[in-house]
Amino acid sequence: MGFDADNEILRDFIIEAEEVLDQLSGQLVELEVQPHNNELLNSIFRGFHSIKGSAGFLQIEPLVTLCHATENVFGSLRNNTISVDAHLMDVILEAFDQVNILFSQVNAGMVLKPASESLIQELNAISEQNITQSNTPDCNKNTDEYKNTEEVSEAEFEDLVNAFQAQSEAQSQVTDSLAQITDSPAQTNSITSPRNKSALQDVKHLDHQLDQYLRVNTQRLDEIMNLVGELVLIRNRCQKLTLPLKDEATSKSIGHLDKVTQALQNAVMKIRMQPIKKVFNRFPKVVRDLARQLDKSVNLELHGEETELDKNLVEAIVDPLIHLIRNAVDHGIELPAARKAAHKPPSGIIRLSAQQAGDQIHIIIQDDGGGMDPSLIKSKALQKNIITPEAAEQLSHVEIFNLIFAPGFSTKETISDISGRGVGMDVVKNKLTQLNGTIEVQSTQGQGTRVDIKVPLTLAIMPTLMVRLAHQIFALPLTHVVEIVPLIPANIHQLAAKNMVRLREKIIPLIFLKQWLMPKLEDLNHSQDEYMVIVSIDSQLIALAVDGLLGQEEVLIKPLDELLQGTPGISGATLTGEGQIALVLDLAGLIEHYYTLSDK
Amino acid sequence: MKILIVDDFSTMRRIIKNLLRDLGYENTYEADNGNTALPLLKNDKYDFLITDWNMPGMSGIELLKIIRADEKLKRLPVLMVTAEAKRDQIIEAAQSGVSGYVVKPFTGAALKDKIDKIFDRGN
Numbered sequence: 001m002g003f004d005a006d007n008e009i010l011r012d013f014i015i016e017a018e019e020v021l022d023q024l025s026g027q028l029v030e031l032e033v034q035p036h037n038n039e040l041l042n043s044i045f046r047g048f049h050s051i052k053g054s055a056g057f058l059q060i061e062p063l064v065t066l067c068h069a070t071e072n073v074f075g076s077l078r079n080n081t082i083s084v085d086a087h088l089m090d091v092i093l094e095a096f097d098q099v100n101i102l103f104s105q106v107n108a109g110m111v112l113k114p115a116s117e118s119l120i121q122e123l124n125a126i127s128e129q130n131i132t133q134s135n136t137p138d139c140n141k142n143t144d145e146y147k148n149t150e151e152v153s154e155a156e157f158e159d160l161v162n163a164f165q166a167q168s169e170a171q172s173q174v175t176d177s178l179a180q181i182t183d184s185p186a187q188t189n190s191i192t193s194p195r196n197k198s199a200l201q202d203v204k205h206l207d208h209q210l211d212q213y214l215r216v217n218t219q220r221l222d223e224i225m226n227l228v229g230e231l232v233l234i235r236n237r238c239q240k241l242t243l244p245l246k247d248e249a250t251s252k253s254i255g256h257l258d259k260v261t262q263a264l265q266n267a268v269m270k271i272r273m274q275p276i277k278k279v280f281n282r283f284p285k286v287v288r289d290l291a292r293q294l295d296k297s298v299n300l301e302l303h304g305e306e307t308e309l310d311k312n313l314v315e316a317i318v319d320p321l322i323h324l325i326r327n328a329v330d331h332g333i334e335l336p337a338a339r340k341a342a343h344k345p346p347s348g349i350i351r352l353s354a355q356q357a358g359d360q361i362h363i364i365i366q367d368d369g370g371g372m373d374p375s376l377i378k379s380k381a382l383q384k385n386i387i388t389p390e391a392a393e394q395l396s397h398v399e400i401f402n403l404i405f406a407p408g409f410s411t412k413e414t415i416s417d418i419s420g421r422g423v424g425m426d427v428v429k430n431k432l433t434q435l436n437g438t439i440e441v442q443s444t445q446g447q448g449t450r451v452d453i454k455v456p457l458t459l460a461i462m463p464t465l466m467v468r469l470a471h472q473i474f475a476l477p478l479t480h481v482v483e484i485v486p487l488i489p490a491n492i493h494q495l496a497a498k499n500m501v502r503l504r505e506k507i508i509p510l511i512f513l514k515q516w517l518m519p520k521l522e523d524l525n526h527s528q529d530e531y532m533v534i535v536s537i538d539s540q541l542i543a544l545a546v547d548g549l550l551g552q553e554e555v556l557i558k559p560l561d562e563l564l565q566g567t568p569g570i571s572g573a574t575l576t577g578e579g580q581i582a583l584v585l586d587l588a589g590l591i592e593h594y595y596t597l598s599d600k
Numbered sequence: 601m602k603i604l605i606v607d608d609f610s611t612m613r614r615i616i617k618n619l620l621r622d623l624g625y626e627n628t629y630e631a632d633n634g635n636t637a638l639p640l641l642k643n644d645k646y647d648f649l650i651t652d653w654n655m656p657g658m659s660g661i662e663l664l665k666i667i668r669a670d671e672k673l674k675r676l677p678v679l680m681v682t683a684e685a686k687r688d689q690i691i692e693a694a695q696s697g698v699s700g701y702v703v704k705p706f707t708g709a710a711l712k713d714k715i716d717k718i719f720d721r722g723n
Contacts, residue, residue, distance in 0.1 A: 009618070012610060016610060016611050043656070046654060050609045050654075053705075054609060054611045054615065056705030057612075152685065152687055157690065157694055161699065164694065164695060164696075168674065168697065
């Protein structure tokens with residue numbers, strides 16, 4: 001095989017093997033619950049078998065050896081010569097871990113470090129066992145198994161093939177003669193027609209099942225998605241341009257363009273959708289390993305695995321979700337003794353669910369553990385100067401719990417190796433915010449904690465609210481906008497040198513966006529501000545004062561040029577329907593940067 | 601010669617496709633399981649079938665038996681691809697009408713050898 005072909009095959013292998021390994025991960029955990037499920041055993045056997053097969057061609061010897069030894073254990077399991085026990089599970093999981101390590105070495109192009117001899121020997125020892133010893137029937141079984149390893153000689157094989165051919169020749173001769181004898185068309189039809197009928201039905205049935213699948217490079221999909229996004233912008237522009245024309249033919253065409261663009265957008269989005277099951281599958285193992293390590297008993301319940309979301313999103317939320325789940329096991333679920341004392345069932349439950357809600361995916365992680373102590377969190381936050389004592393007084397429970405997302409926050413004195421390390425919750429939140437998603441935490445001490453994550457279905461095209469600050473246009477992500485109200489100067493108050501405004505019964509911070517975004521503007525005349533856009537960031541309501549409202553628009557966000565990337569508070573730019581450039585605001589980043597800045 | 605390659609692992613199908621191409625067989629098609637393969641075999645004229653043995657859904661031997669029971673397909677040469685040369689498996693395959701078998705991993709030369717043997721037999 002040529003060099004290029006080898007590379008392609010290796011790439012194919014890596015992609016496919018990864019899928020198999022993902023699947024095996026969930027299946028191995030399932031095995032403990034269903035040790036006698038033959039279908040499961042077959043499936044697991046085939047998993048290792050498939051990897052072994054291709055690895056052989058790619059000459060990845062260590063992987064072949066290990067998979068072979070592992071597959072043999074499952075061969076014996078499904079033949080019922082051995083059965084699942086704790087020792088077997090331990091060895092199998094060790095083997096699976098080693099397979100994963102080898103695989104990542106292959107993936108990274110590193111030199112392979114074969115699995116230890118002792119592991120291979122352990123696997124072989126297990127697969128060669130027999131649960132009932134030294135009875136005559138088993139002696140026979142053993143010799144049968146032994147006979148099975150003998151080769152079939154070429155001569156023997158040829159004999160069998162020839163025998164089959166001779167037999168089938170004889171059979172067709174008989175059918176032909178019969179056909180000749182019973183010559184009348186009606187009778188020949190009756191001989192053959194029942195068979196034909198069922199065969200026809202078979203083909204029709206199979207035709208319906210015929211699903212064609214195509215493997216597509218995701219980069220190409222990204223390109224298509226980008227083009228669709230551009231099309232959306234052009235459609236917006238066309239709509240604006242033709243609105244004043246009031247020409248029926250034109251508006252009809254534009255209406256049609258709108259419909260088709262929508263449909264195209266949805267269709268492309270659908271291509272990139274994958275069931276979240278892909279991500280959820282690896283969690284049972286994560287939970288099991290961690291619970292074992294901490295001597296806790298934890299069950300992970302998965303719901304809504306079929307919920308679909310954009311491929312890029314699926315990949316992006318893996319790390320945050322893993323972190324949150326590990327957190328739930330580590331800090332959430334109590335040790336068995338503590339649970340018993342609290343009259344809770346000995347096994348903790350973590351419920352991970354996903355569902356679609358409008359144009360967002362709603363993921364909930366709920367545990368029945370010890371919950372969080374709001375006073376403890378508040379005092380830690382004060383201690384780390386994350387909030388001032390005055391601010392601390394005003395916080396609601398929900399706001400206190402959301403303090404755990406502040407950078408540098410950790411309630412454990414020594415950051416545990418498991419899920420602390422300071423990398424934690426603030427990184428999770430940042431990642432989700434980057435995806436235009438939100439995360440909230442709620443907790444009841446003694447009962448449990450619930451994390452709510454919302455991410456939009458797609459990353460590329462976003463509904464926005466277009467606002468005007470002086471002569472410039474900015475786009476606000478619509479997902480954060482709660483309402484829009486007129487700005488009434490009489491309602492503005494000052495509190496500790498900060499602007500606040502009354503919104504019905506609440507008093508919330510008021511930000512004059514022009515001050516932050518256009519500080520050099522000659523005429524910072526606040527009386528120009530007509531409206532307040534009320535947004536929700538981290539469950540906190542904030543009012544943003546703007547000069548004018550231009551309406552809602554669905555836009556494609558384009559990243560800023562290299563020089564401008566990283567500008568705090570700006571997540572990109574887009575074109576409005578008028579053909580003007582609008583900067584897209586990253587509200588959370590904006591507030592984080594400017595609000596704290598103004599503190600100093 | 602029109603060849604159909606059946607295996608649930610796409611990497612494997614690609615490997616076999618490439619080996620066949622190196623041997624000069626360009627007219628190859630793929631299916632990922634017996635259920636999708638059967639309509640293809642019945643509706644188009646294939647000269648040769650190479651199938652994996654261990655597949656979910658319909659296994660290689662089940663596919664073989666259906667083929668051998670079909671008037672149109674019963675003379676189709678079938679090469680079985682297996683990772684093990686397990687005696688009883690091979691015997692059952694031969695008794696069910698397989699034309700030849702090859703054990704993974706195999707080289708292009710080994711594949712050529714098997715193909716020649718099948719077609720020299722006057723299939």
